[in-house]
Amino acid sequence: MEHSEATDIRVDTVWNLTPSLQKKMPVKVRRLKIATHQPQAMCMQIPKLRVGMRSFFFSEDAKNNPFDFRSPEEKEEEKENARSKTPPQRVKPVAPKESTRLQPPRDLIKLEDRLAYLLQPPLQSLLPNHALTFPFEPFPHQFEGVAFLYSRHSAILADEMGLGKTMQAITAIRLLFRTRKVRSVLLVCPKPLVTNWQREFELWAPELPVTVMEGNRDKRQWLWSLPDVPVRLANYELMLRDREFFELPQGGGAAPCHFDLCVLDESQRIKNRSSTTSQVIRNISRSRSWAMTGTPIENSTEDLVSICEFLSPGLLCNEMGTSAMRESVSDLIIRRQKEEVLDMPPRLFRDAGMELGPHQRETYEMAEKDGIIRLTEMGDTATVQHVFELVLRLKQICNFDTATGESPKLDRLKADLEEIAKSGKKAILFSQWTNTIFRLRDQLQEFGPLEYHGKIPSKDRDGILDQFKNDPDKHIILMSYGAGSVGLNLQFCHYVFLFDRWWNPAVEDQAINRAHRIGVDGPVFVSRFLMAGTIEERIDLVLNEKRELAESILEGTDSPSKVGLTQDEVFGLFDLKKKKKAA
Amino acid sequence: MNTIAFLTNIEKKQFGFFGGYLVLNLMGQPLEFHCTTPVKPNRAQKILYGPTLRPFLFSERLGETLVRKSRQSADVIFVDQPEVLPLGAHVKKPVVLVLEEDDPPEDGLIIQPCLELFLAMPQEDEKTLTGITLELENEQPGVHLFEPFDRIREAIGEALGAMAPRKAA
Numbered sequence: 001m002e003h004s005e006a007t008d009i010r011v012d013t014v015w016n017l018t019p020s021l022q023k024k025m026p027v028k029v030r031r032l033k034i035a036t037h038q039p040q041a042m043c044m045q046i047p048k049l050r051v052g053m054r055s056f057f058f059s060e061d062a063k064n065n066p067f068d069f070r071s072p073e074e075k076e077e078e079k080e081n082a083r084s085k086t087p088p089q090r091v092k093p094v095a096p097k098e099s100t101r102l103q104p105p106r107d108l109i110k111l112e113d114r115l116a117y118l119l120q121p122p123l124q125s126l127l128p129n130h131a132l133t134f135p136f137e138p139f140p141h142q143f144e145g146v147a148f149l150y151s152r153h154s155a156i157l158a159d160e161m162g163l164g165k166t167m168q169a170i171t172a173i174r175l176l177f178r179t180r181k182v183r184s185v186l187l188v189c190p191k192p193l194v195t196n197w198q199r200e201f202e203l204w205a206p207e208l209p210v211t212v213m214e215g216n217r218d219k220r221q222w223l224w225s226l227p228d229v230p231v232r233l234a235n236y237e238l239m240l241r242d243r244e245f246f247e248l249p250q251g252g253g254a255a256p257c258h259f260d261l262c263v264l265d266e267s268q269r270i271k272n273r274s275s276t277t278s279q280v281i282r283n284i285s286r287s288r289s290w291a292m293t294g295t296p297i298e299n300s301t302e303d304l305v306s307i308c309e310f311l312s313p314g315l316l317c318n319e320m321g322t323s324a325m326r327e328s329v330s331d332l333i334i335r336r337q338k339e340e341v342l343d344m345p346p347r348l349f350r351d352a353g354m355e356l357g358p359h360q361r362e363t364y365e366m367a368e369k370d371g372i373i374r375l376t377e378m379g380d381t382a383t384v385q386h387v388f389e390l391v392l393r394l395k396q397i398c399n400f401d402t403a404t405g406e407s408p409k410l411d412r413l414k415a416d417l418e419e420i421a422k423s424g425k426k427a428i429l430f431s432q433w434t435n436t437i438f439r440l441r442d443q444l445q446e447f448g449p450l451e452y453h454g455k456i457p458s459k460d461r462d463g464i465l466d467q468f469k470n471d472p473d474k475h476i477i478l479m480s481y482g483a484g485s486v487g488l489n490l491q492f493c494h495y496v497f498l499f500d501r502w503w504n505p506a507v508e509d510q511a512i513n514r515a516h517r518i519g520v521d522g523p524v525f526v527s528r529f530l531m532a533g534t535i536e537e538r539i540d541l542v543l544n545e546k547r548e549l550a551e552s553i554l555e556g557t558d559s560p561s562k563v564g565l566t567q568d569e570v571f572g573l574f575d576l577k578k579k580k581k582a583a
Numbered sequence: 584m585n586t587i588a589f590l591t592n593i594e595k596k597q598f599g600f601f602g603g604y605l606v607l608n609l610m611g612q613p614l615e616f617h618c619t620t621p622v623k624p625n626r627a628q629k630i631l632y633g634p635t636l637r638p639f640l641f642s643e644r645l646g647e648t649l650v651r652k653s654r655q656s657a658d659v660i661f662v663d664q665p666e667v668l669p670l671g672a673h674v675k676k677p678v679v680l681v682l683e684e685d686d687p688p689e690d691g692l693i694i695q696p697c698l699e700l701f702l703a704m705p706q707e708d709e710k711t712l713t714g715i716t717l718e719l720e721n722e723q724p725g726v727h728l729f730e731p732f733d734r735i736r737e738a739i740g741e742a743l744g745a746m747a748p749r750k751a752a
Contacts, residue, residue, distance in 0.1 A: 052620030
């Protein structure tokens with residue numbers, strides 16, 4: 001709307017202005033109303049952020065705390081400290097990067113129980129703070145192994161040899177005792193390793209008394225019947241003899257002797273499910289079962305199936321594929337290799353392929369031809385043993401020509417040894433036969449050969465090893481696979497020769513690992529002698545397939561192309577077909 | 584000093600924010616663990632809270648709820664996120680930021696070295712921080728002050744895993 005009004009404007013008269021300027025000037029003012037929009041307010045509700053909660057409480061009281069690692073002495077000391085107001089001595093904690101914590105097993109269902117594991121302090125802080133000291137600082141992978149075993153009722157510790165499986169098992173047992181999860185442990189191992197286990201217990205768990213099951217029947221019966229024996233140590237053979245003292249009765253009911261934990265060392269001893277040893281071991285009355293082996297699959301997946309029958313019956317069956325098997329055992333098995341966990345020098349393989357010498361070739365071809373003719377003539381009556389006989393004969397010819405003694409392998413070995421001796425290094429040689437070892441001993445005199453095999457009396461063996469280690473003129477030790485593959489530490493050697501090949505890659509690995517273990521200060525060169533176009537080459541193919549098989553289940557690689565050394569494959573070494581199973 | 588507590592928050596894109604609170608004795612053994620269900624701010628909240636969203640969530644919503652639920656009264660609460668420091672004003676307890684380096688993540692903090700790490704609090708709490716540092720150096724707790732945060736994160740992950748199948752069902 002428009003509005004106007006007249007307003008007088010007065011202009012002061014200024015004496016020097018012209019009259020025309022003194023006239024009144026009419027001014028009009030117009031007032032305009034501006035149309036405005038009314039502002040509108042919008043209210044926005046901010047929803048309250050609701051927070052839900054879950055709470056978990058853990059008891060400090062020893063009775064209700066399954067992770068109370070305090071010893072009775074420690075508890076007394078704590079009380080005393082509280083009375084005298086003395087601050088407790090605590091070990092400097094480790095940074096998170098270097099720490100290993102307990103992990104719950106997959107079969108533990110309740111969240112409360114799983115969190116109780118996850119929320120415990122790292123083992124590196126936990127153990128020394130509870131006077132669980134070690135003679136020397138364990139490696140991180142060893143803490144990891146201890147954490148794995150401690151939390152599992154069934155477990156396979158399948159670390160490669162030389163990674164300290166014994167220490168891991170003993171420490172886990174020690175923790176189980178501390179937390180009152182076990183009161184009686186039975187450890188079964190091969191007979192030659194009993195004293196080694198005793199020693200290791202003294203070293204790693206000096207507070208745990210160990211009772212070796214030995215002596216005559218009456219004494220053993222008494223030992224089995226003793227209550228409150230923390231650790232019993234028995235060998236496999238003894239377990240067969242004493243089965244009545246601990247086996248679960250066939251008709252049901254309680255066994256005369258129950259163990260909170262049964263540990264099998266070198267558990268490949270039960271790889272044959274139908275063997276008496278397997279059956280007896282499976283029948284031990286126990287709450288927890290652990291198996292220790294560097295080679296859970298030696299020949300075929302059946303080995304692992306049999307070990308799992310002891311640990312968790314029904315978990316695996318022979319019909320399972322490798323991927324299903326791998327998935328099933330993934331939470332049951334822990335396996336580390338030296339290259340993964342230790343900053344170790346490498347193993348360098350040098351497959352030394354050689355041609356047979358002319359005389360040797362003649363002898364070999366004749367023996368093979370005769371053997372095959374004989375096997376063919378035998379037809380269905382030919383057994384695997386017959387084929388093996390031929391294989392062994394051919395392998396021996398590959399080492400030395402029976403007629404002339406010709407041996408390209410020996411020539412190659414001598415050439416290599418000259419270099420090794422010049423550099424002051426030492427070598428280990430493995431062969432399947434003592435006869436081969438004897439021939440080599442005679443031929444290698446300039447290198448100061450020593451022998452270590454089944455024909456060397458036990459009492460002389462330690463002396464031989466000492467001499468080999470300390471005598472600078474002894475450059476080579478000649479070993480048989482059987483005697484020299486387990487329980488020896490020869491990490492001062494940098495060269496390993498496999499003069500002939502064993503049937504099983506796991507045994508070869510064990511042999512190589514005598515030199516390639518913690519403490520070795522340089523690469524270990526492994527020479528595998530192989531005669532081209534012979535049975536050795538064919539066996540090598542099978543060995544590689546076996547190695548692939550073990551890797552496919554244990555390391556999670558691709559499926560193997562074939563499985564194990566079957567009867568057909570043994571016959572297949574000579575292109576023979578097994579028509580029906582030998583009687 | 585008898586009990587110490589650790590509080591951290593994690594963000595999972597799919598679910599939102601989780602808080603975890605762990606009370607330990609001086610040997611590092613767990614006494615209590617509390618964790619929240621996920622909290623997911625909507626778009627409006629994100630816009631309106633702006634840069635104050637995380638401090639608000641971590642301190643007033645998640646942090647305060649967790650601490651108030653606890654039965655044990657911890658002598659000090661360690662945190663690894665500066666956004667949780669305002670919690671101290673809400674729960675009337677010293678809330679201390681643990682740092683690996685002598686490098687304050689924001690202004691207005693005072694830093695002191697302690698047990699081979701660094702502890703930080705708002706400048707006005709300097710005296711409190713000095714007292715805590717001295718007490719910790721004297722007590723030498725059997726726990727590395729950064730390590731329990733890993734436990735909390737792992738435990739939240741485990742709780743989340745336990746919830747997932749139920750959700751699916």
